[in-house]
Amino acid sequence: xxxxxxxxxxxxxxxxxxxxxxxxxxxxxxxxxxYQQHAGEAPTxxxxxxxxxxxxxxxxxxxxxxxxxxxxxxxxxLQMKDSASYLCAVSASGGSYIPTFGRGTSLIVHP
Amino acid sequence: DTAVSQTPKYLVTQMGNxxxxxxxxxxxxxxxxxxKQDSKKFLKIMFSYNNKELIINETVPNRxxxxxxxxAHLNLHINSLELGxxxxxxxxxxxxxxxxxxxxxxxxxxxxxx
Numbered sequence: 001x002x003x004x005x006x007x008x009x010x011x012x013x014x015x016x017x018x019x020x021x022x023x024x025x026x027x028x029x030x031x032x033x034x035y036q037q038h039a040g041e042a043p044t045x046x047x048x049x050x051x052x053x054x055x056x057x058x059x060x061x062x063x064x065x066x067x068x069x070x071x072x073x074x075x076x077x078l079q080m081k082d083s084a085s086y087l088c089a090v091s092a093s094g095g096s097y098i099p100t101f102g103r104g105t106s107l108i109v110h111p
Numbered sequence: 112d113t114a115v116s117q118t119p120k121y122l123v124t125q126m127g128n129x130x131x132x133x134x135x136x137x138x139x140x141x142x143x144x145x146x147k148q149d150s151k152k153f154l155k156i157m158f159s160y161n162n163k164e165l166i167i168n169e170t171v172p173n174r175x176x177x178x179x180x181x182x183a184h185l186n187l188h189i190n191s192l193e194l195g196x197x198x199x200x201x202x203x204x205x206x207x208x209x210x211x212x213x214x215x216x217x218x219x220x221x222x223x224x225x
Contacts, residue, residue, distance in 0.1 A: 030210040042201060042216035043154070050211065085152055096166050097210035098144070101154040 002026040002095050004102035006088050011108045012078055020073045020086050020105045028093025034062050034073045035087040037104065043087055046073070075107075083109045114138050117202045117217035124192055125225055132187045132220045134202030142212065143185035144203040145177060148219070154201070160185055161207075192224045 003025040012018040024032070031050045035043040049055055049064035049071060061074040073086055085104040091097050117134040124130055136143065142161040148154045158177045159166040165177065174190045189196060199219045205212035 033213075035214075037152075042218050043214070044216070045213045048211060048213070087154060091210045091212070093210075096159070097212075098156050098159045098166065099212070099214060100156065101146075103151065103153045106152075 002090055002092060002100045004088055004090055004100065006086075006102045006105045008103065009106045009108070011110065012075075014078055014080060014109055014111050016078050017074065017076050018078060018107065020075070020088075020107065022071045022073070022088030022102060024069050024071070024088070024090050024102075026069075026090055026092040026094050026100075029066060029069075030091040030093065030097060032062075032064055032071050033089040033091070033099060034060075034071075035089060035101075037085040037087060039084070046086075078109050080109050080111070083107060113218075115202060115204055115215050115217040117200075117220055119220060120218065121221050121223075123223045123225065126192055126194060128192050129188070129190045130192060130222075131189070132200055132202075132222075134185050134187070134217055135183055136202075136204040136215070136217075137183065138204055138206070138215060140204035140206050140215070141182065142205050142207065143179070144205070144214065145185065145187050146201045146203060146216075148199045148201060150198070157187075157200075158185075189222075192222075194224050197222055197224045 034046040037043040088102040089099040145157040202217040203214040
């Protein structure tokens, strides 16, 4: 099976930077994904990492270390609209390559 | 113009009933999925289906069955509903990408079993 762990909740201030961590244990790792889910809405794709390193996409960046089974999502210049759940998901041969999600991190951005 | 649409958005029903949730995608994707999101927001895969293969999460009770009349549709049938089935059910689709499929989700169906 796959085990994905991320903090349940985080708070941050508007304009600040926040890092959301995700650790995973899986067999046959293929890729790691980050999704954003606003309350009452569907998850939407943010980014994916296949190789080690940092992938930057505007205010959002995602990092992967395959040897450590670790990823983080970095959100810069936080805005109130960034308040949402951030879901880490892993694709692996051990899971038939179907994205398996962690429990999500609820991020609250306050003024 | 909605890419992945599912109906109904809300479903309230009694224990023991049988219900269906419909899902359609107009993205031309080959694979469709059903996920269940519980009250703690944990998103768990139930089924993955393309025109060649159905992959079932072994923890899903056989009261749940996916039905695909064609590549653009994957409906979810639930028999003998139980209280624990109350959750939000998300349909999703993706294009083959060698295990790096980006999922496109429908807006969800909130199922409440009374």
